[in-house]
Amino acid sequence: xxxxxxxxxxxxxxxxxxxxxxxxxxxxxxxxxxxxxxxxxxxxxxxxxxxxxxxxxxxxxxxxxxxxxxxxxxxxxxxxxxxxxxxxxxxxxxxxxxxxxxxxxxxxxxxxxxxxxxxxxxxxxxxxxxxxxxxxxxxxxxxxxxxxxxxxxxxxxxxxxxxxxxxxxxxxxxxxxxxxxxxxxxxxxxxxxxxxxxxxxxxxxxxxxxxxxxxxxxxxxxxxxxxxxxxxxxxxxxxxxxxxxxxxxxxxxxxxxxxxxxxxxxxxxxxxxxxxxxxxxxxxxxxxxxxxxxxxxxxxxxxxxxxxxxxxxxxxxxxxxxxxxxxxxxxxxxxxxxxxxxxxxxxxxxxxxxxxxxxxxxxxxxxxxxxxxxxxxxxxxxxxxxxxxxxxxxxxxxxxxxxxxxxxxxxxxx
Amino acid sequence: xxxxxxxxxxxxxxxxxxxxxxxxxxxxxxxxxxxxxxxxxxxxxxxxxxxxxxxxxxxxxxxxxxxxxxxxxxxxxxxxxxxxxxxxxxxxxxxxxxxxxxxxxxxxxxxxxxxxxxxxxxxxxxxxxxxxxxxxxxxxxxxxxxxxxxxxxxxxxxxxxxxxxxxxxxxxxxxxxxxxxxxxxxxxxxxxxxxxxxxxxxxxxxxxxxxxxxxxxxxxxxxxxxxxxxxxxxxxxxxxxxxxxxxxxxxxxxxxxxxxxxxxxxxxxxxxxxxxxxxxxxxxxxxxxxxxxxxxxxxxxxxxxxxxxxxxxxxxxxxxxxxxxxxxxxxxxxxxxxxxxxxxxxxxxxxxxxxxxxxxxxxxxxxxxxxxxxxxxxxxxxxxxxxxxxxxxxxxxxxxxxxxxxxxxxxxxx
Numbered sequence: 001x002x003x004x005x006x007x008x009x010x011x012x013x014x015x016x017x018x019x020x021x022x023x024x025x026x027x028x029x030x031x032x033x034x035x036x037x038x039x040x041x042x043x044x045x046x047x048x049x050x051x052x053x054x055x056x057x058x059x060x061x062x063x064x065x066x067x068x069x070x071x072x073x074x075x076x077x078x079x080x081x082x083x084x085x086x087x088x089x090x091x092x093x094x095x096x097x098x099x100x101x102x103x104x105x106x107x108x109x110x111x112x113x114x115x116x117x118x119x120x121x122x123x124x125x126x127x128x129x130x131x132x133x134x135x136x137x138x139x140x141x142x143x144x145x146x147x148x149x150x151x152x153x154x155x156x157x158x159x160x161x162x163x164x165x166x167x168x169x170x171x172x173x174x175x176x177x178x179x180x181x182x183x184x185x186x187x188x189x190x191x192x193x194x195x196x197x198x199x200x201x202x203x204x205x206x207x208x209x210x211x212x213x214x215x216x217x218x219x220x221x222x223x224x225x226x227x228x229x230x231x232x233x234x235x236x237x238x239x240x241x242x243x244x245x246x247x248x249x250x251x252x253x254x255x256x257x258x259x260x261x262x263x264x265x266x267x268x269x270x271x272x273x274x275x276x277x278x279x280x281x282x283x284x285x286x287x288x289x290x291x292x293x294x295x296x297x298x299x300x301x302x303x304x305x306x307x308x309x310x311x312x313x314x315x316x317x318x319x320x321x322x323x324x325x326x327x328x329x330x331x332x333x334x335x336x337x338x339x340x341x342x343x344x345x346x347x348x349x350x351x352x353x354x355x356x357x358x359x360x361x362x363x364x365x366x367x368x369x370x371x372x373x374x375x376x377x378x379x380x381x382x383x384x385x386x387x388x389x390x391x392x393x394x395x396x397x398x399x400x401x402x403x404x405x406x407x408x409x410x411x412x413x414x
Numbered sequence: 415x416x417x418x419x420x421x422x423x424x425x426x427x428x429x430x431x432x433x434x435x436x437x438x439x440x441x442x443x444x445x446x447x448x449x450x451x452x453x454x455x456x457x458x459x460x461x462x463x464x465x466x467x468x469x470x471x472x473x474x475x476x477x478x479x480x481x482x483x484x485x486x487x488x489x490x491x492x493x494x495x496x497x498x499x500x501x502x503x504x505x506x507x508x509x510x511x512x513x514x515x516x517x518x519x520x521x522x523x524x525x526x527x528x529x530x531x532x533x534x535x536x537x538x539x540x541x542x543x544x545x546x547x548x549x550x551x552x553x554x555x556x557x558x559x560x561x562x563x564x565x566x567x568x569x570x571x572x573x574x575x576x577x578x579x580x581x582x583x584x585x586x587x588x589x590x591x592x593x594x595x596x597x598x599x600x601x602x603x604x605x606x607x608x609x610x611x612x613x614x615x616x617x618x619x620x621x622x623x624x625x626x627x628x629x630x631x632x633x634x635x636x637x638x639x640x641x642x643x644x645x646x647x648x649x650x651x652x653x654x655x656x657x658x659x660x661x662x663x664x665x666x667x668x669x670x671x672x673x674x675x676x677x678x679x680x681x682x683x684x685x686x687x688x689x690x691x692x693x694x695x696x697x698x699x700x701x702x703x704x705x706x707x708x709x710x711x712x713x714x715x716x717x718x719x720x721x722x723x724x725x726x727x728x729x730x731x732x733x734x735x736x737x738x739x740x741x742x743x744x745x746x747x748x749x750x751x752x753x754x755x756x757x758x759x760x761x762x763x764x765x766x767x768x769x770x771x772x773x774x775x776x777x778x779x780x781x782x783x784x785x786x787x788x789x790x791x792x793x794x795x796x797x798x799x800x801x802x803x804x805x806x807x808x809x810x811x812x813x814x815x816x817x818x819x820x821x822x823x824x825x826x827x828x
Contacts (some may be wrong), residue, residue, distance in 0.1 A: 014451050015441025016624050016633075018434055022455070027429025036427050037462065039455035041436070048451065180430065189525035192486045201487050208458075208488045210425045211566070219430060274695075274716070280702025281688075281695030284716040288694025291770055291807055299718035299726075302688070302698040308713040308756055312726075342722055356705055390520060391545070392568070393705055 001168070003029050004056035006049075008068035008077050009151060013043040021066045021156055028160070032168050033176040033223065034062065040247040044068055049080035050312055057144040064164065067151030069134035071114045077148060081137065082121040089119040092126055095135045102133055127163045131155045136163065174223050175230045179238055183220040183248040184257055184406050185384045191216045194244045198237065202313045205237045214399045215257070218245070250409060257405045258286040264412045265296035270345040272408065274300030275313055275334040277325065278352040278368060298344050303334065313337030326351050331384035335373030346411070347373035348404040349384075354396045366390060368400040372407050415582070417443050417450045418470035420463075422482035422491050423565060427457040430707040435480040435570055442574070446582050447590040447637065448476065458482055463494035471558040473673050478578065481565030483548035485528045491562060494550065496535035503533040506540055509549045514548055516648070541577045545569045550577065588637050591644040593652055595632040597662040598671055605630045608658045612651065619651045628813045629671070632659070664823060671819045672700040678826045679710035684759040686822065688714030689727055690751040691739065692782060696815040712758050717748065727751030740765050740777050745798035749787030751793045761787035762818040763798075768810045780804060782814040786821050 005025050011017040019041055026036035037060055042048040049068065056063040068077030082089050097116035103110040117134045127136030127147075134150040136159045147164055149156040183191055186209045192199060195218065198207045205222035218241055222234035231254055242249060251260045265272055274284045274297075283300045287293050301312055306325055309315040315333040323329040334349035354370025359365035371384040385407070389399040419439050425431040433455055451474055456462040470477040482491030495505050497713065510532035517524040531548045534540055536589035541550030541561075548564040550573045561578055562635040597605055602625045606613060609632065612621045619636035626637045632655050636648035656663060679686055688698045688711075695716045701707055717723040720739055725733045729747040737743040748752035768780025773779035785798040799821070803813040 007506075012437070013440060013453065014444045015437035015439070015450075016622075018432065018437045019453075020432055023426070023429040023432045025429070026427060030428045035457075036429075037457070038466070039427065039433075042455040043449075043451070052452070178428070187522075187525075189485050189528050192527055193525050199487050208424060208432060208487055210423075212431070220426060221424075221428070274696075279699075280707070280711075281690075281714065281716065282702075283700030284695030284718075285693075285699045288696075288716070288718065289769075289808065289811075291768075293694070294718055297694075297718055299716045300695065300720040301715060302695065302702070302713045304698075304702065304708055304711055304713035311756065312713075342725065354705075388521065394703065395568075397703075402773075 001034045001062065002060040002210065003034050003062040003064065004060040005036055006052050006056060006063065006065045007038045007041045007151065008044060008049055008065065009041070010044045010074060012041045012067070012159055021151065021153055023065075024153070024157065025064050025160065028165060029062075029168075030176055030178060032165065033174045034168060044076050045072045046076050046080045046083060049077060050084045053080065053084045053146070057141045057146065061143050063146040064160070064170070065146065066150040066156050069117065069148065069150045071111070071117050071133065075116075078119060078121065078137070079117075081124070081139070081148060085121050085124070085139065085141070087122040087124075090122050092118050092120040092135075097118070098135070099133045102251065119242045127159055129155060129159060131158050138163065150162040156166065174225055175227045176221060176223045177227075177234050178222070179220045179234055180253055181238065181241055181245070181249050182251050182255065183216045183218065183245055184214065184250050184402060186248055188216045191218065191248070195241065196244075198240060198244070205233050207237060207241065214402055218249075224414075247410060247413060248408065256286075256290070257409065259290045261289065261405050261409050261412070262290045262293055262296055264409065265283070265346075266292075268412060269297050270296065270412070271343065272296055273298050273338045273342050273344040273347045275347060275349040275371075276300065276302050277304060277309070277334070277350055278354045279350040279397050279401045279404070280304060282397050283348060283350065283404050284392055286401055286405060298342055301338065307333065312398055313341065324363070326353055326367060326369060328369055328384045328386065331369035331371035331380040332373075335371035335382040335384070336380050339373045339375050345375050346408055347371075348402055348408050349373070350400050352396070352400060354393045356393060364388070364404070366396050368396065368403075370400065370404045370407060372411055373413070415448045415476065416474040417448050417476040417478065419450055419453045420466050420470060420473040420477065420479040421453070421455045421565070422458060422463055422479065424458045424488065426455045426481070435567055437573065438567070439478050439574060442579060443476075443582075445590060445592045445635075447588060448582060449696035454638040458488045458490050460490050460494045460497055463491060464498045467494065467498045467555075467560070469561065471555045475557055475559065476582070477558050477560040478574070479560065479562040480570050483531065483564045485525070485547065487530050487580070489530075490816035492530075492535065492551070493563060495538070495553070499501070499535050499538070499553065499555070501536040501538075504536050506532050506549070509534070509540055511561065512542065512549070513547045541573055541587065543569055543573060545572050552577065566647050588639055589641045589644045591636045591641070591648050593634045593648055594662050594667055595634070595652065595655055595659070596665050596669065597630045597632065597659055598628065598664050598816060600630065600662050602630050604750065605632065605659065605662070609655065612658075613656060619647050621651060621655065626818055661824060661827060664820070670700070670704070671816055671823065673704045675819050675823050675826070676701065676704045676707055676710055678706060678823065679760075680706075682826060684710065684826070685712050685757065686710055687712050687752045687758040687761045688765040689748040689761060689785075690714065690716050691718060691723070691748070691764055692768045693764045693811050693815045693818070694718060696811050697762060697764065697818050698813055700819060701802075712756055715752065723748060727755065738777070740767055740781060740783060742783055742798045742800065745783035746787075746796040749796040749798070750794050753787045753789050759783075759789050760822055762822050763787070764814050764818055766810070766814060768807045768814075770807055780810050782810065782817075782819060784814065784818045786825055788825070
């Protein structure tokens, strides 16, 4: 079974708003083994909408349309549907009542312009909207079942959950299950080389890679006639991928690098602190993005100036003078200083040149020393590694913070 | 002139990744008076890509395709283009050299699989990629000019800025000039109310608002037969908008709140420090996102634990005990402690409940006290304000950090 997702709106086609509905709908469809063959976005224009509907109904068995059901003059989806079906728009009195009641619940009179939202092409089924004013619509066109929903994500999602997905939960043909394994520390081509023939396009489960902000994700898609078989196939390939990528893999699905570091720290009962220079607080931000991070993160320093490195973390001014702020010795001194200052078991430190200025031949933009400090019974120890990150200031900082978290993750795994 | 934007990728069509490229490209086209007639997303499937290309070239004069130019087996855009043009793929030696050099600059050997990225359909122009491995492609098909770029937003944007937009800057019919004025501290409807009739849809320049992460942006679009007239019209409306919104406006175009705070601080020769609890380093991260921030930002603390608030910033444990960590007194003590500790003129502090847990009836999730400290000749003073931010943990933290920066901006403007 195949689906087409259409989104309607000038604000989408002019790039003022990013369409998130289509991705959400097709992810839900994919989970049920329904393949989306295309997403299409068209402006608030009757003939463009009619054309997109015609196309979609020819190509697929399920069509979901979002947007253009609002009350203003530029909301033309219901008119386009009427044109496409060659049927008139009739007033649907129960919908009018619901819209009036909706406004009443907000303590307001229904504005006259909202009456249009109760107009429905003749013979089209109305899907009640319990979360806003525009009702959804449903109609069979040839072999295609067409659903139309308001573009407000929250309303659309609620209505799709109620009216669309239950119809296709067990549509019989096949089940698709997916898994995403996230890696850090190697480029996409290195990951692909390690995966080798697992990535062949004629295989099932299908294995692909995507890359986003330094994280290379291995995506696995298993299709089978039964849920059980799809799960079995998926498990085999997940295992094979894990065997080849080992500790490059840090997590799955919604997991983040900082979240995984957090979980590990919590499980091991260790506390973490940060001492950042070039990342300027980004490492701490990533750690505290995770709810519950106060269980393992005590806090940290952004020692941006050299004076602050010395005063707050006890990095000797002479050391900075001799080795430079961007050096192995200073990265280690920062990591150790943080552990001397606060009761934590592990510390990570960063000092580097994020750019665009400040680089030299010897230490070009992108040079970052990352330190890892550890307090054990034998005292405080540290080590540091030097990295050369490519790209913009934003990229250098992002990769440096993630690399610091990853160094801590690998140390915790040992 | 009309454009079509195509995006290619299983991860997009399966909803694992949200397509932001299409919105960005069409927003840039809209600024130049080029209307996008549709966005379409198709999977990594040769025949689907060929069909989408055929359709796009029939309908429009500019086609931009993103995605599917990676090195792995599921990257099929260049094969699809070759199929569509009915031409073979040839090796493009200069591209191979560039890809080799790119890996070399990272201190690595080029993996064998990246060779495919130097293959180009015969007669197609190569657009160098200075930011990654996949070169862009450009080819005329009938009346349509087709551009193909890698799907990585940063690479795509850089290449489009260099190779696409300059070609259409003055495409003849009329001149469109735009300005974006960014505001912080009021909701979209408040901004719209203040703008009143300036926002009428039949006006030129056209004034609209968009909202992104707490920043309400007033977008002004001036269209005229000459550049000079468009500029004149635009200036009049910019002035009118400024008169109505006053200090709600913090910047224009590419300016950010942190960047504006930085510029002001640098101009006034003042130094800034941060003492963060609930924002966990995000305020410092925003400040240091700006190149050159070491000129005014000395550094800061992430005092996540109460013990660290006391030890590092001298916030009395008894005060935390009595007032709670999320309180006016603690926000002020943090801001003052930071200034006592390090030589800076201004400090900002945050302490609040970012959620999802930790809220109470008295202090629900989203409650954040923001402190502002100032060192003058008469000593260190501070004040704090309480805010109630709606939304997720991520939203609460983002709004809190931006509100802290905005409080500092308004103080510096006085």
